[in-house]
Amino acid sequence: MKGLTLAALAFLLLAIGSALALRLYRGNKEFKVFLAAFAAAGLGYAVAFPVTPPDLGFLPAGWLEPATGVDFVNGLLVLALVFHGFWCFAYFACLSPSMGVMVELRARGHRGISVAEALAMQGREEPVNLIFQRRLPKLIAGGYISKEGGAYRLLPPGERVAALGAFLKRLINADTPLAGSRPC
Amino acid sequence: MLKGMVLAWVLVWAWALLQGIVFQLRAPEKAFASMVTWFAPIPVAYVVLHRLTPADLGILPERFVGGPTALSLLNGLALLILLFLTGVLFYYHADRSITVRLLIEMARAPQQRMSLAEMQAVCGVEVLMHDRLRTMAMNGFLEERDGVYHLAPKGRVGGLAGAIARRALAMKAL
Numbered sequence: 001m002k003g004l005t006l007a008a009l010a011f012l013l014l015a016i017g018s019a020l021a022l023r024l025y026r027g028n029k030e031f032k033v034f035l036a037a038f039a040a041a042g043l044g045y046a047v048a049f050p051v052t053p054p055d056l057g058f059l060p061a062g063w064l065e066p067a068t069g070v071d072f073v074n075g076l077l078v079l080a081l082v083f084h085g086f087w088c089f090a091y092f093a094c095l096s097p098s099m100g101v102m103v104e105l106r107a108r109g110h111r112g113i114s115v116a117e118a119l120a121m122q123g124r125e126e127p128v129n130l131i132f133q134r135r136l137p138k139l140i141a142g143g144y145i146s147k148e149g150g151a152y153r154l155l156p157p158g159e160r161v162a163a164l165g166a167f168l169k170r171l172i173n174a175d176t177p178l179a180g181s182r183p184c
Numbered sequence: 185m186l187k188g189m190v191l192a193w194v195l196v197w198a199w200a201l202l203q204g205i206v207f208q209l210r211a212p213e214k215a216f217a218s219m220v221t222w223f224a225p226i227p228v229a230y231v232v233l234h235r236l237t238p239a240d241l242g243i244l245p246e247r248f249v250g251g252p253t254a255l256s257l258l259n260g261l262a263l264l265i266l267l268f269l270t271g272v273l274f275y276y277h278a279d280r281s282i283t284v285r286l287l288i289e290m291a292r293a294p295q296q297r298m299s300l301a302e303m304q305a306v307c308g309v310e311v312l313m314h315d316r317l318r319t320m321a322m323n324g325f326l327e328e329r330d331g332v333y334h335l336a337p338k339g340r341v342g343g344l345a346g347a348i349a350r351r352a353l354a355m356k357a358l
Contacts, residue, residue, distance in 0.1 A: 001255060023354050030355050065185045066251045074185060074259065081266040088273045093349035097309075098316045099342070102325065103350065105335045106343030112332035118317060122309040131309060132300070135283050144287065152303070154287065154296035162291035165284035171204060173211040174279045 001063040002056055003075025006045055011082050014041035018090075028134070034090070038083050045079060097122055097131070186248040187241055188260020191233055196267040199226050203271075214323065215275060223268050230264055231257070282307065 018037040025033050049072050054064055065071040093099050101118055122130045136152070139145045144158030154162065203222050212218040234257050240249045278284070286307050290298050304310075317333060320326045325339035335343055 004259070019352050019354075062252055063255055064251070065255065067186065067248050070186045070189070070248055074189060074263075077189075078263065078266065081263075081270055084270055085266075085273065088276075090349065090353050090355065093346045094353055094355035097312060098320055098325075099346040101317070101320070101333070102335065102339050102343035103346045105326075105333070106340065106347055110334075112329070112334040114332050115314070115317065118313050118333070119309055122313060131282055131307075131312060132303065135286065139283065139287075145290065148297075151297045151299045152290065154290040154293075158287050159291055159296070161284065162287035165278065165281070166288050166291070168278035169288070171207075172215075172275055172278055173207040 001059050001065060001071075002052070002054055003049065003065070003071040003073075004078060005056055005059065005075075006048055006052070007075035007079040007082075010041040010045040010048075010079055011086075013044070014038060014083060015086060017041075028138070030091075031087075034083075034087050038080075038087075041079065041083070042076065045076060049075070095134075185251055185256045185259055186244055187237070187239060188234060188256040188258075189263055190241060190244070191230055191237075192260045192264035192267060195226050195230050195233075196264060196271065199223050199268065200271055215279065216272065216323075219268075219272055219275065226268070227261060227264060230261060234260065282312065 014037045017040065018034055021033045021037065022030060054068075055061065065074075100121060101113065104121060105113055136145075139158065140147060142157070143155055144161060145152045145154055147153075199222065203219060206212075206218060206222055207215075239253075240246070286303060289303070289306050290296055293302070317326065317328075320339065321328050321333065323338075324336050325342055326333045327336045328334075
């Protein structure tokens with residue numbers, strides 16, 4: 001229980017810290033902020049665990065795990081899993097086009113949204129859709145694709161990610177042999 | 185506590201295997217509902233196994249055995265649910281990632297090259313939004329009336345959660 005308690009505290013600090021850091025961060029690689037927050041939380045947990053008493057001064061004796069190693073690993077595992085959920089939720093809540101529609105509809109009150117308006121929210125009228133404005137520069141900077149003339153070319157790292165992605169899609173039966181037959 | 189952790193890991197892998205077979209046999213329209221349905225008996229199986237099996241599961245070293253049984257049971261149950269949710273998220277990583285989809289389309293394109301127009305045709309906002317609106321309506325987040333989408337009660341909760349998260353986290357679309 002000590003591990004879980006410390007993990008809960010570490011996660012609370014992680015969530016507050018990443019929220020504050022994101023307000024100050026000016027780039028568009030937010031994953032670095034999340035990973036740094038997780039590393040700091042994990043380190044804090046690992047440092048706090050051996051230097052605090054087994055009952056943390058308030059845990060009942062009946063709730064203590066006798067195997068310290070198991071308690072430590074369990075807390076760290078739970079911290080990692082909860083962090084992963086938080087990370088995914090943060091990206092989904094802030095960047096997902098689906099969530100964007102729900103947030104927009106909430107702001108509109110009783111007014112609904114047409115398909116054309118939903119498309120306009122994602123920059124359909126712009127030369128480069130919002131979903132590409134965010135992704136293409138990152139893929140180029142990461143060495144996954146390159147821009148040659150008027151076209152983009154897949155590079156070996158991108159090919160490996162594509163192969164892994166295609167494998168995972170086959171596992172869940174979401175693979176598509178024809179381009180565009182299943183939406184992104 | 186380790187007994188509960190081991191049972192949770194074994195059962196979540198058993199569920200993942202079963203779910204993989206279900207997806208292979210027939211890809212469901214409502215993937216999340218399918219995953220919840222097939223996972224539903226697993227926590228029950230976990231509690232039954234935790235009560236019926238010996239404290240060391242016949243394999244655990246003695247130094248890892250002991251401690252409060254209720255803590256082991258509850259901790260394992262919480263871990264089981266967290267592992268399930270992580271599995272669900274991995275499903276969505278594989279199924280919904282726009283970036284991965286784009287790279288797959290490029291890998292399949294002639295000479296692995298695509299123009300921006302070709303990318304937007306197969307993976308652009310038109311394709312994406314039509315699918316997302318349809319999926320949200322199918323899953324009860326939106327209601328379509330006369331070609332206009334409105335928030336359903338479930339969507340209102342989602343919209344509220346999204347609005348709070350966007351305010352708290354301040355991540356930019358660009």
